[in-house]
Amino acid sequence: MRYFTVISILVFSLCFFRVTNAQTNISVTVKDSLTEYPFIRVKENILSDSLNTMALFYEKLKILKSDTDTVRKVVNILHLGDSHIQAGFLSGQMMSRFHSDFGNAGRGLIVPLKLIKSNEPRDYAIRSTASWFGSRCVDRKNYPCPGLGGMAVATRDTSFFFDIATLSKTDSCNAFCSVTVFHHPRTSPLSVISQKKGVNYYPTRWPFASRIELDTLVCNLHLKGQSMFGDTSIYYAMSLENRNSGILYHSSGINGSCYSHYVEAGQVLNQTAALTPDLIILSLGTNEAFGKCDQKDIYDQIDRVVSMLRDIHPGAVFLLTTPPECHRRVRRKGKKKYYYTYVTNTKVEKVAETIRRYAVDKGLACWDLFSISGGRGSAKSWVKYQLSARDRIHFNIKGYELQGNLLYDAIIKGYNDYVGK
Known part of the structure; x- marks a missing residue:
């Protein structure tokens, strides 16, 4: 009886290992x-x-x-x-x-490369009608100083807008409900104007980052920025998340x-x-x-x-x-x-x-x-x-x-x- 019990335990253990291994193995x-x-x-x-x-x-x-x-x-x-x-x-x-x-x-890091007339990945878009100038880490005269993403975009406009969107070849999109904006510490955080409710703003532990949280998943977002007359607003990148594991x-x-x-x-x-x-x-x-x-x-x-x-x-x-x-x-x-x-x-x-x-x-x-x-x-x-x-x-x-x-x-x-x- 004890012999069959031991055999049963061994067989069960082997089967359990195979099932667990099959669940974690990747093709x-x-x-x-x-x-x-x-x-x-x-x-x-x-x-x-x-x-x-x-x-x-x-x-x-x-x-x-x-x-x-x-x-x-x-x-x-x-x-x-x-x-x-x-x-x-x-x-x-x-x-x-x-x-x-x-x-x-989530989509993760997105960088506004097209705003300084460079190429960027096809699965997102960052558009703006403001007058932008910028620099990359490879430029000899790199003002504004490049940040996360290897570049920086800047504007002296007192009011400006960003349209950000995730793109897809199919009808679905890589939806997001959390946006971390990376910017110069003295640049004011962006605000959402495409929806009035279900938006919360949070600081982060880093002076160069601020976070926007939405109650619902979206595929695009309309953001507004403002600065005092004569100030330069500088941005580096954004990170999009969806709160999923x-x-x-x-x-x-x-x-x-x-x-x-x-x-x-x-x-x-x-x-x-x-x-x-x-x-x-x-x-x-x-x-x-x-x-x-x-x-x-x-x-x-x-x-x-x-x-x-x-x-x-x-x-x-x-x-x-x-x-x-x-x-x-x-x-x-x-x-x-x-x-x-x-x-x-x-x-x-x-x-x-x-x-x-x-x-x-x-x-x-x-x-x-x-x-x-x-x-x-x-x-x-x-x-x-x-x-x-x-x-x-x-x-x-x-x-x-x-x-x-x-x-x-x-x-x-x-x-x-x-x-x-």
């Missing part, structure tokens, strides 16, 4: 969908993390996935980068899959940016304190490959950015990514006239090597997109399979979404291994 991209790109090194698509630093992040995902408590739980991700991230296609794919698998806590995926990229730009514009990093990220992904390096910095300089700049962020977020997990190979345009002399052609930018490989070495030296997780995307000579394949943009430095939507899927898969493979132990 990765089907390998068959990647066979059309034979240059992708699918078997190498894992995170290098010798010290298992990602375990802390995986544990938070596991709790989020398996928890049935009604108390709201949010896991925050901050993804900083350059033009590859500013476009929003790579990070947008990451956000979509995180939301699908772990819950959608899930992932808040904050992504921020600035065209042309390097690690050094984030060091020089220290306020950009300092203000990330308000986002309290659990995971910080750093995707930089392409622009370093077009500059004059040597590997030691790049290593030192990476260290300064990581050190600054570690001081601000001592409990965060870091994930560095390497840039994929790209081409550079060169001028050649022909028989009758000069012509332009494309050659491999060999410095990208050296930058990738530096990032990998830094991650190993400092015990950080690393995702080696340079190798995973095909390694040396792979830029031709991305062009051949129509995944690159015309400049052969950037990628089209299909290319960025492929990279987003690969990065997500690499993270989730590590997560599945963690929950399967």
Whole structure:
């Protein structure tokens, strides 16, 4: 009798483990969908993390996935980068899959890039009829000083309006009911004028942020700002939430940016304190490959950015990514006239090597997109399979979404291994 009781307990325990594991395990991209790109090194698509630093992040995902408590739980991700991230296609794919698998806590960070005539992701819009000027962390004359999001917009109008909206290819939208506005400490908070009832205003622990809470979910909001005559109102970004448990995926990229730009514009990093990220992904390096910095300089700049962020977020997990190979345009002399052609930018490989070495030296997780995307000579394949943009430095939507899927898969493979132990 005792023998059968023990057997029953063991069988029940095994079944319970399998059910629990099935509930927390996440699917990765089907390998068959990647066979059309034979240059992708699918078997190498894992995170290098010798010290298992990602375990802390995986544990938070596991709790989020398996928890049935009604108390709201949010896991925050901050993804900083350059033009590859500013476009929003790579990070947008990451956000979509995180939301699908772990819950959608809101759109997260939105940055008014179009107000200074730059490109911004397609899933939100920030419009205004005011007269705006601004700066980015890559500008030599960066007044007003860039803040969260890597930029700042400013106006001297005494009264002005913002229209913010989340956009979607479908009839549904990424609705929100909480807006955190990031602004200069001496800039007055915004007020809602699109609805009179069910609106509450709150200060935050940070002097550069104020919060608006709505009683109902909305897809767009009409905001008003005011300033005293002669004053300059300065804004950096906004964060949209919906009060649900899930992932808040904050992504921020600035065209042309390097690690050094984030060091020089220290306020950009300092203000990330308000986002309290659990995971910080750093995707930089392409622009370093077009500059004059040597590997030691790049290593030192990476260290300064990581050190600054570690001081601000001592409990965060870091994930560095390497840039994929790209081409550079060169001028050649022909028989009758000069012509332009494309050659491999060999410095990208050296930058990738530096990032990998830094991650190993400092015990950080690393995702080696340079190798995973095909390694040396792979830029031709991305062009051949129509995944690159015309400049052969950037990628089209299909290319960025492929990279987003690969990065997500690499993270989730590590997560599945963690929950399967």
